[in-house]
Amino acid sequence: MRQFSSLAAVMVAVSAVATSAQAAEPPGWPAFRAMLQEMVETDTSYASGDCTALAHKTAARMKAAGFPAENLHVFVPEGSPKSGNLVAVLPGRDLKAKAVLMLGHHDVVNAFREDWTRDPYVLVEENGEFYGRGVSDMKAQNAIFADNMVRYHAEGLKPRRTIKLALTCGEEPSGFVNGAAWLAQNQRELIDAGIAVTEGGGGDLDDQGRKLAVTVMAAEKATTNFTLEVTGPGGHSSKPRPENPIIILSDALVKLGALPFPAEFNAFSRSYFEAVAPRVDAETGAAMRKVLVDPADTAAMAIVDRSMSRRAMIRTTCIPTLIDGGHASNAQPQRVRATVNCRLLPGQSVASVRAAMEKAIADPRVKFSAPPAPTSPRPAISTLTPQMVDPIVAVAAKVFPGVPVTPMQETFGTDSTRLIVAGIPTFGFSALFRGDDAGNIHGLNEHVSVQAVVDGREFLYRLVKVYAEQR
Numbered sequence: 001m002r003q004f005s006s007l008a009a010v011m012v013a014v015s016a017v018a019t020s021a022q023a024a025e026p027p028g029w030p031a032f033r034a035m036l037q038e039m040v041e042t043d044t045s046y047a048s049g050d051c052t053a054l055a056h057k058t059a060a061r062m063k064a065a066g067f068p069a070e071n072l073h074v075f076v077p078e079g080s081p082k083s084g085n086l087v088a089v090l091p092g093r094d095l096k097a098k099a100v101l102m103l104g105h106h107d108v109v110n111a112f113r114e115d116w117t118r119d120p121y122v123l124v125e126e127n128g129e130f131y132g133r134g135v136s137d138m139k140a141q142n143a144i145f146a147d148n149m150v151r152y153h154a155e156g157l158k159p160r161r162t163i164k165l166a167l168t169c170g171e172e173p174s175g176f177v178n179g180a181a182w183l184a185q186n187q188r189e190l191i192d193a194g195i196a197v198t199e200g201g202g203g204d205l206d207d208q209g210r211k212l213a214v215t216v217m218a219a220e221k222a223t224t225n226f227t228l229e230v231t232g233p234g235g236h237s238s239k240p241r242p243e244n245p246i247i248i249l250s251d252a253l254v255k256l257g258a259l260p261f262p263a264e265f266n267a268f269s270r271s272y273f274e275a276v277a278p279r280v281d282a283e284t285g286a287a288m289r290k291v292l293v294d295p296a297d298t299a300a301m302a303i304v305d306r307s308m309s310r311r312a313m314i315r316t317t318c319i320p321t322l323i324d325g326g327h328a329s330n331a332q333p334q335r336v337r338a339t340v341n342c343r344l345l346p347g348q349s350v351a352s353v354r355a356a357m358e359k360a361i362a363d364p365r366v367k368f369s370a371p372p373a374p375t376s377p378r379p380a381i382s383t384l385t386p387q388m389v390d391p392i393v394a395v396a397a398k399v400f401p402g403v404p405v406t407p408m409q410e411t412f413g414t415d416s417t418r419l420i421v422a423g424i425p426t427f428g429f430s431a432l433f434r435g436d437d438a439g440n441i442h443g444l445n446e447h448v449s450v451q452a453v454v455d456g457r458e459f460l461y462r463l464v465k466v467y468a469e470q471r
């Protein structure tokens with residue numbers, strides 16, 4: 001934990017120099033907004049979209065804004081024509097210094113127009129929010145990254161370290177090829193960096209929209225899917241058998257819904273709770289302090305658990321996400337399957353999670369899929385260094401004065417692990433403030449506030465410049 005001691009000291013010293021950034025339109029906003037709009041309005045979901053199309057569009061837009069064409073590279077993995085990736089390079093002046101890499105995924109989770117209130121593939125600005133598939137995960141950050149490159153080039157910036165951008169496909173599970181892994185394998189030199197920043201963390205807002213903390217992703221979760229299956233002989237629906245697979249599986253899923261994985265703190269969730277407890281309402285703050293001392297305090301935990309994010313930050317979670325069963329409306333089901341998606345805290349084994357689920361369900365008629373391959377030969381914990389964190393603390397003092405900075409345990413996984421295993425130190429920091437639902441990413445009516453994007457853009461513009469001058 002030594003690497004956080006300097007962070008703790010600086011957190012206390014955060015100055016309160018007020019800025020009046022909100023008053024005027026930020027520099028270059030129309031060009032940035034057009035970039036974001038094009039990204040959102042180019043469907044990059046696996047069901048109906050195309051990453052390659054967006055990689056080419058973004059490259060063309062950067063080129064039209066003056067970015068040298070020879071430093072823009074589109075890579076399309078063989079055999080997967082829609083899995084295109086874009087890499088851009090702004091050369092530094094010190095050829096021996098390792099680069100800074102901005103990594104974003106430009107694919108998005110499927111969004112079906114009939115489910116949404118607004119068209120998911122139109123950037124809608126309404127009541128101070130941007131809506132659209134990907135605005136929060138993670139096209140606003142990608143647009144900020146690409147816009148940074150254009151602005152730095154237009155300014156004639158000659159940074160010490162080379163600054164790189166990689167916008168990749170296939171981070172979300174789908175049939176796309178994972179671009180971060182592909183680049184690490186096939187273009188390792190081109191994306192090589194001494195420090196890489198991607199999604200995760202950012203900032204937490206309370207339900208009044210007040211800033212609680214600037215958060216830096218120090219650890220993520222591993223993901224694994226189980227399939228639960230019940231089969232039966234079926235038969236005419238007019239002569240129901242006593243055992244119906246759909247009912248058996250439903251009972252099992254209800255038990256799973258009530259299965260509490262125990263709360264467990266690690267250094268990062270602990271730091272987050274300590275930073276945020278003094279800044280939330282008194283009841284929640286007191287509960288957060290109590291569970292830090294005693295995670296078995298059920299009354300306090302019930303209050304903490306009102307927040308989806310905090311509840312998930314300190315636990316492994318498993319929920320059913322897909323269900324498929326039956327073969328005719330007038331037949332008893334012969335087979336029903338549920339996909340159960342688990343998000344594992346670092347260090348938790350797939351076997352122990354499976355055992356907990358089997359024990360809770362306690363029904364041999366419910367068959368679990370063969371143990372899935374362990375999800376974590378991938379490391380779930382990056383090594384946050386002062387080189388990564390100190391500049392965030394310094395920029396936060398200017399852009400979000402008075403708001404503490406803390407490392408945190410993320411509730412999901414990112415592509416950072418793909419680069420970490422390839423030897424590129426990577427961590428998550430979006431600079432975007434969001435509420436408890438994180439903009440309902442992966443869900444309906446995904447959103448992010450316009451102000452969060454304005455501030456996050458200012459933050460990342462400054463931050464990457466600082467990284468680029470580091471020794």
Ligand SMILES: [Zn+2]
Nearest residue numbers: 105137138199
């Ligand atoms: Zn994402």
